[in-house]
Amino acid sequence: MGNKTTLLLLLFVLCHGVATTTMAFHDDEGGDKKSPKSLFLMSNSTRVFKTDAGEMRVLKSHGGRIFYRHMHIGFISMEPKSLFVPQYLDSNLIIFIRRGEAKLGFIYDDELAERRLKTGDLYMIPSGSAFYLVNIGEGQRLHVICSIDPSTSLGLETFQSFYIGGGANSHSVLSGFEPAILETAFNESRTVVEEIFSKELDGPIMFVDDSHAPSLWTKFLQLKKDDKEQQLKKMMQDQEEDEEEKQTSRSWRKLLETVFGKVNEKIENKDTAGSPASYNLYDDKKADFKNAYGWSKALHGGEYPPLSEPDIGVLLVKLSAGSMLAPHVNPISDEYTIVLSGYGELHIGYPNGSRAMKTKIKQGDVFVVPRYFPFCQVASRDGPLEFFGFSTSARKNKPQFLAGAASLLRTLMGPELSAAFGVSEDTLRRAVDAQHEAVILPSAWAAPPENAGKLKMEEEPNAIRSFANDVVMDVF
Known part of the structure; x- marks a missing residue:
């Protein structure tokens, strides 16, 4: 009972946070709602x-x-x-x-x-x-x-x-x-x-x-x-x-x-002056979560102390073809994300339950999701999707998943939750328990088709501007 009360309190805090965010969202432009493109997509490089x-x-x-x-x-x-x-x-x-x-x-x-x-x-x-x-x-x-x-x-x-x-x-x-x-x-x-x-x-x-x-x-x-x-x-x-x-x-x-020394001479990190070592996301960091459909890594200040000074975290996720990072909410930080390879879809919801944006994403695209906003990423059916990003907190990230075997709905399951949805507890339980996987889910039916990279954003008349064709973005 104590755990359920704690989770209900957490859900209340999340709802209050997103409600406050919604009001700020409308107030920022004198009551005019910003377009999804200008809000979530970082497309104008200098x-x-x-x-x-x-x-x-x-x-x-x-x-x-x-x-x-x-x-x-x-x-x-x-x-x-x-x-x-x-x-x-x-x-x-x-x-x-x-x-x-x-x-x-x-x-x-x-x-x-x-x-x-x-x-x-x-x-x-x-x-x-x-x-x-x-x-x-x-x-x-x-x-x-x-x-x-x-x-x-x-x-x-x-x-x-x-x-x-x-x-x-x-x-x-x-x-x-x-x-x-x-x-x-x-x-x-x-x-x-x-x-x-x-x-x-x-x-x-x-x-x-x-x-x-x-x-x-x-x-x-x-x-x-x-x-x-x-x-x-x-x-x-x-x-x-x-x-x-x-x-x-x-x-x-x-x-x-x-x-002024020889530029191409072998560097062995001999003269480090006691400075912190670098951290390799591929070699040093084990996956925080891994299954047959992909893996995710989130590096925080407790694991790499230099991140604590600017209070910034780092994330790296790879989804296999057709898989989906389950709908989730980040309660403590915004996420700034760069697509390293592949393409797929990004889905973001408004706090009031309406759809904020559904858009195709591809290699080189950059987007930001504010804290409290529910979102998910889906890899295309013909290849994996890998993305890297920064979060605005060095604390250990604890995303709240809204679907899957590790979701809030499963933990909160009871008459209170079923009453909130207006269905019987048995009906809700069957729906929530139908997904046996957690965090990264198999979702071939929801994955974009092979020509997803050519499709335009559903909610906006213009596609995301990608840097894949810019010189600097041949990094990808």
Whole structure:
């Protein structure tokens, strides 16, 4: 009886939450109901920058009180032997290596740390922490999906990069200081500091090998080791700095020394400076649920502590052909999801019981589902559907399933529930108990047909805009 009372209380809380969400949904636009497309689908990407060596696109989070927290989704594509120049952001950044190998260098506790990342690896970079990224895959593009947490941002743009070694505006953040300031800070002549900090650079992502046009960084790489070290000492030396400034200088020196090392040399994670290890979703994480129809993984802060700082969780789900992730509700977080492969359908319901949206989804599509909203995903009959995403809470996710062997309806079964549905308890029990599978269900009858990828959204006149044909989305 106690368990049933607790579940009824939980159901009441969920109903109250979705009712409040519904009111906010209508109030956000002065009483005008938003279209499903503008509410759930993240379809308008912004190109942050593009160079010959790579590019970055960002999907900006929707506004409005309906969402628990806002999050932007970024896509980074880098050519072989390219560098995402040293920088720091005003936002927390979680990177997921979709494809390729990378060397990540960053400042951790005032020391330089470096990590070798491979497909499936996750890493969290706190706001304000200097980092760089190098594509070390032999002849392979590097593709990265990232969450950008705007909770710490300046609020000027989607996010703000502060480039240390040049960037979108072809200048280092240090270029904003007068030559006299830089002369004093680096204890170097004006000629040298102007040569370093006023050069035209190649943008945020640049090549760092001999097969492309020389740049400031490639020219530096061509120097002999002793010449490199001497140049670095000139750049970073300041004999009159106090002890705190010396520590900072040493950190920056280590950052530059590592960047200017051989890009394609083997990285063994030897110099990690005590930094947290990366986490591989494919190798390190066991499925939280698995049956003949698919599996699901949800990574929380208790399993990977770095996620606790930005308070963000991660999910990865794979549905076999024709299967369905049962209708469910997330009571603690929004979900921002990217379709990695395959296609199928996304069904979302409004809190009042009406259908919010039924739409075809395919590789490259991005969508968000607010907490409390019931939804499910269905894989097409001719292939599996895999999707990856971020949730807006690092707490252990406990989705409430509304159908299947592990559903709330089974647990709540009794005269109170049958009365709410207006049927006898026996009738309701037979209907609820008919499904013997839990969480991921066999549903060939409900799966979209083989040409599902060509169909348009039922509730909207326009199809989801996919990035599958964009350069950055060849990650998929």
